[in-house]
Amino acid sequence: MAITDAQNPLLGEATCGTLLQKLQEIWDEVGESDDDRDKMLIQIEQECLDVYKKKVEQAAKSRVQLLEALSDAKIELARLLSALGEKSFAGIPEKTSGTIKEQLAAIAPALEQLWEQKAERVKEFSDVLSQIQKICGEIAGNLNISDAPAVDEADLSLKKLDxxxxxxxxxxxxxxxxxxxxxxxxxxxxxxxxxxxxxxxSTITDVHPSLIDSTDVQSKSISNDTLARLATTVLALKEDKKQRLHKLQELTNQLIDLWNLMDTPMEERKLFDHVTCNMLASVDEVAVPGALALDLIEQAEVEVERLDQLKASRMKEIAFRKQTELEEIYARAHVEIDPEAAREKIMSLIDSGNVEPTELLADMDNQISRAKEESLNRMKTDIMQAEVHI
Structure with missing residues (x-):
């Protein structure tokens, strides 16, 4: 069974003096010599010195560590104040007197508050830098930025944040x-x-897929490349619109010329009102959906081609009708002409394609006008002669 210090007769409430006295009594009882006693006392004294020396070294080392900690705390305090852009801080004690531990204890609360303030400030910087990074990425066309922006913790001042x-x-x-x-x-x-x-x-998706989303405006690409491609697309579409309008107006003019040439009735012409309605319109005035669609232009082209193919036969029909009118005028005026030769000439001119139908018809209209005038003159002459005979 282990003996406690209180039960040990050699220890009890012992001090160095009582222990030394007890040691002397034991030596007397044992019969230790004076030389042996002196050696043992010197050994005891040396051991005591070693213990004290060790304790002093430990105390000195602890003091150095505390001084270093105090110095580091002051440096950290100054660094935090500098980083936060603060010249002073209300939590810092004005006096730095007292023991080392008292000075450390006095600085500790200020450090805690400044560390908290620094953490909050770093978060504020990180938030604003993340937004800056995101918008810069959107402008550059880089939407896949995953790394958080680096915060310069050496300058966390409000001025820098502003x-x-x-x-x-x-x-x-x-x-x-x-x-x-x-x-x-x-x-x-x-x-x-x-x-x-x-x-x-499909047109807008070719520029950038995000442009098709009508629900989230903020998600649309705003990069330089997207803006440039949009501008190019708009210019290309405007040029296409200009060319199509020009083409449609040319077809409209051809249609009207053919209609006029062939005396096409208004009922047939109205079927193409959706084609001819922009005959005199400027590019900016054409805004009706489908007004310049390719199928509409193709429809006009097909009609022009169809009328162009009918033109020769219709021209002969119209020309012969005018020739008949001319023959009737001459007949009433008792002017003899060769109708068969006249009709053969008309057919030859139309079949050869060497004369414009409008010119041919205009020439025939002139002939009809001259024939009417000549017929009227003959009638006046006949009337005057009849009056003379009376």
Whole structure:
């Protein structure tokens, strides 16, 4: 069974003096010599010195560590104040007197508050820098930025934070302006596609897939590349619109010429009102969906081709009708002509294609006018002669 210190007769409430006295009694009882006693006392004294020396070294080392900790705390305090842009802090004790531990204890609360303030400030910087990074990525066309922006913890001052907020506001303003341009371009593409009868969705998707989303405006691409491609698309569509309108107006003029040439009735002409309605319109005035669709232009081309093929036979019919009118005028005026030769000449001219039908008909109209005038003159002459005979 183990003996406790209280049960040990050699220890009890012992002190160095009582222990030494007890040791002397034991030596007397044992009969230790004076030399042995002196050696043992010297050994005991040396052991005591070693213990004290070790304790002093430990105390000195602890003091150095505490001084280093105090120095590091003051440096950290100064670094935090500098990083946060603060010249002073209310939580820092004015007096730095007292023991080392007291000084450390006095600085500790201020450090805790500044560390918390630093953590909050770092979060604020990270938030604003993330927004800046995101908008810069959108402008550059890089939407896959996953790394968090690096925060310079050496400068977390409010002045620096205000600078970043000002930069963010500029970028947000630029983003808003770019988004407005994008939406304006998309609207132009939509209107132009409608007039041209083109698929708006495929056209705008070819520029950038995000532009098709009408629910989330903020998700639309605002990059330089997207804006440039939108501008190019709008210019191409406007040029296409201009060329199609020019083509349609040319076809309209051809249709009207053919209709006039062949005396096409108004009922037939009205069937192509959707084609001829833009005959005198400018490019900007044409806004009706499908007004310049390719199938409409093809429809006009087919009709022009059909009428052009009928033109020769219709021209002969019209020319012969006018020739009949001319023959009747001459007959009433008792002027002899060769109708068969006249009709053969008309057929020859039309079949050869060497004369414009309009010119031929105009020439025949002139002949009819001269014949009417000549007939009228003959009638006047006959009347005057009849009066003379009376």
């Amino acid at each position: 600078e970043y907020h000002a930069k963010l506001q500029e970028l947000q303003k630029e983003k808003s302006g770019r988004l407005h341009k994008v939406l304006e371009f998309v609207s132009n593409v939509h209107d132009l596609c409608a007039v041209l009868g083109m698929d708006f969705f």
